[in-house]
Amino acid sequence: MAIEDEDGGGAAGQPGRLILTVYGLYARERGGWLPIAGLVRLLGEVGINVQAVRSAIHRLKRRGLVDAERRADAAGYALSDDAHGLLAEGDVRIFGHTRGAADDGWLLVVFSVPDTERAKRYQLRSMLTRLGFGTVSPGTWIAPRHLETATVETLQRAGLAGFTQVFAGPHVAGGELAELVASWWDLDGLQELYADFLDRFEPVGARWLAGGDGAVDDARAFVDLVDMLTAWRRLPYADPGLPLELLPAGWNGERAHELFATLSARLREPAARHVEALLGPAETLPAAG
Known part of the structure; x- marks a missing residue:
């Protein structure tokens, strides 16, 4: 569920990201549609x-990710076919994050784009960056x-x-792999991203994972899950699952992945109860006409 949008900053500055998180978590089991009143709530x-919700949903509509649709006289927005595909693709990357091993081999994408197609060159670089590729040279990504x-x-x-050639195989010679990986990816930057995530959500995890029989706050679980998943979503793309043996000792990404998996599993059920309390059970929502 990793469709990126144009918004940035903190929670108040990224309504588009938060909307996509909510759609990814709850709309697909409801026919891909949510009522605008429920989404605002x-x-x-x-x-x-x-106003921020309405502005963000209109931007998503212009990008072809949602379509305005009424169901049983309720105004709402449905995920487009493209959005369904991208969310499903993101599920695999985010919830089934794979970490490679050094002897698994590497993937090379080589591209050459003529000056008359400069926009394609930018698009290629942006796409490979989003997939998590490192840069060997301007036209060779790994x-x-x-x-x-x-x-x-x-x-x-x-x-x-048509602008690319894709190769796969082992590293045979030409330097120490750990040193090469450190030159192809910004590992210090990745460590900082993981550190920010841990600083923000380890206290949340401590609160939810401490155990005990206290009352569960379903509304708080919803807020924490949406907030955490929105913050996490870009990390499995920035870190494409590089082999652990090639990463610096004490790689904090492992701790961050463990926290994300454990906390998301803990929050899903109470968060879903809260959404059902606000919107009603999924099967009671109006079907597409």
Whole structure:
């Protein structure tokens, strides 16, 4: 569920990201549609006001990710076919994050784009960055071998396959792999991203995972889950699952992945109860006409 949008900053500055998180978590089990009134109510709980929700949903509509649709006289927005596909693709990357091994091999994408197609060059670089590729040289990008299928499918879907050649194989010679990986990816930057995530959500995890029989606050679980998943979503793309043996000692990404998996599992059920309390059970929502 990793569709990126144009918003940035903290929670109040990224309503588009939060909307996509809510759609990814709850709309697909409801026919891909949510009523705008319900969406406004849910987003209000994570600090997004009505106008910001409406502005963000209109931007998503212009990008072809949602379509305005009425069901049983209720105004709402449905995920487009493209959005369904991108969310499903993101589920695999986010919730099934794969970490490669050094002997699995590597994927190389080589591209050459004529000056008359400069926009395609920018699109290619942006796409490879989002997939988590490192840069060997301006026209040669590298990733762990396990990204092969996702890369080929993404290139084809974007109409960019004709500008690229894709190779897969082992590293044979030419330097120490750990040193090369450190030159191809910004590992210090990745460590900082993981550190920010841990600083923000380890206290949340301590609160939810401490055990005990205290009352569960379903509304708080919803806010914490949406907030955490929105913050986490870009990390499995920035870190494409590089082999642990090639990363610096004490790589904090492992601790961050463990926290994300454990805390998301803890929060899902009470958060879903809260959404059902606000919107009603999924089967009671009006079906597409």
